[in-house]
Amino acid sequence: MFRLKYAAVLITVLALICCISPLNAATKIPKNVLVVASETTISTWDPSVTYDADNMYHFNIYETLLYVNKPGSAETYRPGLAKSWDVSKDGLEWTFQLQKGATFHDGAKFNAAAVKKSFDRSMSLGLGASYLLSPITDIIVIDEYTVKFKLEFAAPLADIISANWGAFIISPKVVDMGEPAAQEWLEAGNDGGSGPYKLAGWKPGEEIKLVKFDEYWRGWNRPEGYLETVIIKIVQDPIVEKQMLDAGAVDIAFSVPLEDFDSVDNAKDTEIIVYDSFMCYSLFMNTERAPLDNKLVRQAIAWAMPYKDIINIGVGGYGIQAKGIIPPGQWSHKKDLFQYQQDLKKAKELMIKAGFPNGIDRALEFVYSAEDAAEEKTAPLIKEALAEIGIDVQIVPINWSQQYAKAAGPEEDRQDLCFVSSWPAMMDPYENISAVLRSEEGFFGFGFAYYKNPKLDELIDTANTLTITDPDKALKLYHEAYDISVEDAPAAWLMHPKRIIPKKIILKGDGLERHPLYNWVDFYYHMWKEM
């Protein structure tokens, strides 16, 4: 028995030595394979239901009728599964001419009937972003490759569809399974897309594998070649992501610590690319609770914010100060919108005027998302700045789910101040501003300020119906609403961070920058490696 034990120990040690030698290094990634480290897990494989960051995977498996281009592009939109479209004069009818020759991964043909089935499904399920499709009253198949959308009012349908959520086109074979069979089939890790990649494998919480769809209608003819297999490794720790990039185990690492950007950029085989994003960090104030129900106090807080420090320390200088909630590049952004700057003297004067010459006699509860590195770095700066004007703040870092639950909970449990990063769901500004500031009963969307202003509601609701038929008037109304949002200061609009992507130098193409709305979405079809 003793000899057996010794033998077992010896064998184990020898096995370990054999495994370690040669010295372990990640196997070199082939030219046609992309490996990505991402912290985003899948919340749903159903493209009609997804309304989360996991749409980064859906974007490569599914397609929509059209896509939005980066701000500054010659055209606002580019064709997707629709090659062209017309709008009636009253904005109530949109007619799309569809691409011919496209097929779904399951062999079904793409045509107008497939478009109708897909949209009907999203709208009937009523989940995810389907509410964005609410202006659609009917979808008519004109002929095999022409489809007409009828609207209840002149909504910006191009913006709605190019937002993609709820508008991904799904195979009619999947839709014909009925519900809940179709949902269950999709959630089991199957796909009904027409996009350049098929879902080839999924290990929940570990890895997602996409492989190229050979019959993709755009073809695979680029001389530089393509990424034929994409493997997304789910990694929750930014430090580990960085180490994986250094070790050559991944080609892209989406979440690398801010402090490591320089070392990544200076390394010989990695670099960072930086571009604008539509995200917005804001400090929301509970307008239903004293003293934040006092506009002067809110303005004082807005004047007290250390905007430059927030950008420099929170995001390492990779950002710009926000002008209201609408970012530069999104339609209706007001370039000359009033922008607060840190002015403690003015802030103190406002506090005196508000009736708080000696500051506020209780500590305000300031909640932020513990998972967000930028918020973690910035919270102490905000606390310090508010202390200068007599506002004591108790910082409470909790995870996002808890933060949301607290904000949505009973009034007495809600926070005073809330640090939130938000982003627009589509190019049209209505959804962005209404999710944040429109009066609602209870709590909805990003309404962390519990702000109620019928005048602002009226302005944006009216603007929403005029965007297509009278864009100049709509713009004027939106700008008036933005002026109110700054004057009333239900939030201090802090910054728009830039998107920074650490990647290998050999990775080329503009696939990382093609979606202006969603930071996290990349188009692998538009990338290749130079090796």
Added chain:
Amino acid sequence: MLRYIIKRLGMLVFILFTLSLITFVLSRVVPSEPAKLYAGFRAKPEQVKIVEEKLGLNKPILLQYTYYVRDLLHGDLGISLRTKQPVMQGILTHAPATLELICLAMFFAMIFGVPLGVISAHKENSIIDHSSRLFSVLGVTMPTFWLGLLLQLLFCGVLKIMPLGGRIDTITDLLNPIAHVTGFYTFDALITGNWAALKSALIHLVLPTITLAVYPLGMISRMTRATMLEVLREDYITTARATGFNERKIAFTYALKNAMAPTLTTAGLSIAYMLTSTFYEELIFSWPGLGRYTVYGILNLDYPVIMGVTLLGASFYVIVNLIVDITLVFFDPRIRLE
């Protein structure tokens, strides 16, 4: 013995029922927005209502609990609010990764811990004994996550001879995919002759296994030493020595067998500890196991996952300790399970 086993399994049912009630009540008391989590944070109120209806969250609490217990009896642990997948499926998908780690860690803890304890007892108060005891104390007191980070920093960051995390090298898995048989990568690769994948899987197991094994190794070594010291002082050992048996035979053949009972009990308790240690460790090593699945569930207030894993953990603990108790009978015939 059969009666004893039935009695213990009956206790398991009682424990699970009590736990289900406690976790159910707690999940309803802790502020959370399960319907909003399922529907998405930007969901409209009417969409949230649809989800509440679908998940039965608009029903009275007692009715919700009744439905929950009814589903439990059918092996249905509910749907994860975050992933929309059945919780049972999530647990079964992630469990093999964790079990592989726990089994290997316990294997090493036993094959190193027991001999260490025996040698330590045999050479009481020698340098070997003192070193062994120091190692045991360090093993038991060192936080698992801290050790994991340290090993990662040293072997992955500085020496660069170990992988950072995951169960297998990405490209190796792509070019030599492991056929799924049990979900234990090493076992599946071995029985299918996939040597490249086996090598990669073994390498990826080294650091997580060491991290997880250190605590039980320390406990087992310490317990073995303590019980061996007692046994080595028994009269029959003195007789054996007087009869002329060599010390190695006395220690490992006669004394150890009688000293194993408390060691096995300690090992059983250590398994429960290891299960909870995986919560930290799997995050550090990006190990796609039950620990990571549970942590994501906790962070997202995904209470079906929290409840499901709690019930599973309790079952696992009870069953493992039952197995340990049954095994003891074979080591010590004086033990009668009643």
